[in-house]
Amino acid sequence: MGDEDHRTERRIDGMKKVFVSGCYDMLHSGHVAFFEEAALLGDLYVGIGSDRTIAGLKARKTVNTELERLYMVKALRVVKDAWINSGSGHLDFEQELRDLKPDIFFVNEDGFTPDKQRLCDELGIRLVVSKRIPRQGLPPRSTTALRNECRIPFRLDLAGGWLDQPYVSRYWPGPVITICIEPEIEFNDRSGMSSSTRVKAIDLWHTDIPDGDREKLAHTLFCVENPPGTSYVSGSQDSIGIVFPGVNRLDYPSNNYWPRKITTVTDDDILSFIENHLWFINLSPRSGDFDVLANTDISEPKARALALAADDTWNAILQKEIHKFGRAFRESFEAQIAMFPNMVNPHILETINRYRDKALGWKISGAGGGGYLVLVAERKIENAIQVRIRRG
Numbered sequence: 390m391g392d393e394d395h396r397t398e399r400r401i402d403g404m405k406k407v408f409v410s411g412c413y414d415m416l417h418s419g420h421v422a423f424f425e426e427a428a429l430l431g432d433l434y435v436g437i438g439s440d441r442t443i444a445g446l447k448a449r450k451t452v453n454t455e456l457e458r459l460y461m462v463k464a465l466r467v468v469k470d471a472w473i474n475s476g477s478g479h480l481d482f483e484q485e486l487r488d489l490k491p492d493i494f495f496v497n498e499d500g501f502t503p504d505k506q507r508l509c510d511e512l513g514i515r516l517v518v519s520k521r522i523p524r525q526g527l528p529p530r531s532t533t534a535l536r537n538e539c540r541i542p543f544r545l546d547l548a549g550g551w552l553d554q555p556y557v558s559r560y561w562p563g564p565v566i567t568i569c570i571e572p573e574i575e576f577n578d579r580s581g582m583s584s585s586t587r588v589k590a591i592d593l594w595h596t597d598i599p600d601g602d603r604e605k606l607a608h609t610l611f612c613v614e615n616p617p618g619t620s621y622v623s624g625s626q627d628s629i630g631i632v633f634p635g636v637n638r639l640d641y642p643s644n645n646y647w648p649r650k651i652t653t654v655t656d657d658d659i660l661s662f663i664e665n666h667l668w669f670i671n672l673s674p675r676s677g678d679f680d681v682l683a684n685t686d687i688s689e690p691k692a693r694a695l696a697l698a699a700d701d702t703w704n705a706i707l708q709k710e711i712h713k714f715g716r717a718f719r720e721s722f723e724a725q726i727a728m729f730p731n732m733v734n735p736h737i738l739e740t741i742n743r744y745r746d747k748a749l750g751w752k753i754s755g756a757g758g759g760g761y762l763v764l765v766a767e768r769k770i771e772n773a774i775q776v777r778i779r780r781g
Contacts, residue, residue: 405431406491408514410474410482411500412438414451416461426519427495428467434489435462435471436482445477446577479671480504486512493517499574501772502671503740503762518772540597541590542779543570544583544630545754545763547663547706548721549699551728552641552692553624559644560689563696566703567630567637568663569779581755586627589614598632604651607632611647622646634781635660638703654707660778662709668773670762672740672753680731687728695724715749715765722752737762744770 407430413420427433438446440455451458455473462471474481479502486494486508493515496505501518509516549565551557576582590598590610598606610628625647626639635655639648654660701717726732732753733741740762741751747770754760764770 405493406434406489407431407493407495408434408436408482408486408489408491409495410436410438410485411497412443412447412451413458413462414443414453416453416458421465421467423497423519424462424465424467427493430493430495430517432469433467434491435468436474436485437462437471438481439473439477442474442477442481446479447575480508483508486514490514495519498772499671499774503743504672539591539595540572541587541594542572542598542631542634543576543587544568544627545570545581545776546626546630547636548702548718549639549695550624550626550721551725552696552699553626553639553646553648554622555644555646557687557692557695557728558641560687561692561696562641562643563692564699564703565624565626565639565641565648566699566706567626567633567639568776569630569632569634569637571777571779573777574774577760579755580760581753582760583627583631586610586614586623586631590628590631603632604629608647634779636663636706636778655781657780659706659709660780662711663706664775664778666711666714666765666767668748668764668766668770668775669754670740670744670764670770670773672737672755672760672762681729683731685729685731691724691728694727695721698724711765711767712749718750718752718765722750725752 407427409424409427413435424433424435437455437458440451443449443451453461459471459473462468472485475484476482490512491514494505494509495517497519501516506516508514545568547566547568549563552563552565570582576584578584593610593613607625607629610632611623611625614628615622629639629648629651630637633651633653635653636659637654638650638652640650640652641647642649698717698721702714702721705711705713705717737753744751744762744764747768748764748766750765752763754763764773
């Protein structure tokens with residue numbers, strides 16, 4: 390950590406204290422531009438995620454160790470001091486923030502979370518969101534882009550999730566709607582973006598989905614993730630959603646792990662419609678010991694409501710009807726939590742309430758505690774991020 394007096398010193402020179410926090414692995418011009426932008430607001434202090442924290446959030450090791458990252462960040466002329474954060478998880482910097490008492494907490498758009506806003510409100514700190522503007526004459530840079538070794542996509546289920554499980558579809562069959570997301574954002578582990586299935590895909594194919602029969606490839610990935618004797622079978626929508634590009638409708642028959650039909654749409658107008666109206670708010674990932682299957686209440690009327698909402702979502706997307714899309718998207722989520730109440734908690738419901746008047750529909754990507762609050766909206770959602778769907 391930096392010297393204690395740096396984090397508690399009085400502002401004798403009238404400069405404001407500005408705090409930023411992150412991984413800062415593979416230091417690049419995007420990081421430097423971010424630090425320079427933050428330093429325009431005052432003296433800059435940097436909290437760096439520990440190797441242990443990054444491994445927990447990203448399910449991977451950093452390229453550079455925490456001591457190497459600390460050395461490089463502290464060497465930058467715009468940084469007044471830097472240290473390794475003492476905590477863990479998304480708010481690993483909380484103790485340092487309380488000690489430093491900065492005037493400003495500066496974050497990127499994809500680093501904004503409602504939890505950070507709440508913490509700043511509690512401590513009387515102004516939260517400022519950067520727009521990732523590169524230094525003039527230099528290209529935009531991100532660590533994810535520089536880690537170019539892997540192009541295997543992520544997956545989000547837009548509607549109907551759980552109907553790929555026989556213990557739900559036996560009550561009423563129906564579709565699951567998924568989109569295949571380019572890996573331009575490094576989604577956290579346990580965030581509901583099929584990160585665990587993606588890890589298996591990386592083990593299997595290393596850098597990208599190979600050429601070949603997509604259904605056979607998806608079935609291979611499904612079998613790798615669910616070897617004989619698996620106690621809990623991961624839904625096949627994860628493997629299919631990763632392998633098949635575009636937006637997909639997976640029609641599941643009653644009591645079956647595999648869909649009877651997969652319908653893929655890669656029309657650019659339709660995919661752009663989804664991209665332009667889908668917004669992601671970063672939440673904390675769900676804990677490893679969380680049990681979403683506790684307290685379930687699955688019945689024929691509730692499974693039917695989920696199937697009908699997913700069907701309405703699909704039709705709204707094909708028609709590019711934003712209000713119908715938002716309503717069906719929300720109804721699908723409401724049908725899910727009617728059967729799986731542990732998908733939400735008071736903290737998630739409070740976050741949803743913050744965006745009710747800004748969005749037409751909402752759901753969470755990760756069952757129970759997080760990942761992302763996904764919103765369907767006509768207009769830009771402040772401090773939210775957007776994704777790009779794989780075209781094929």
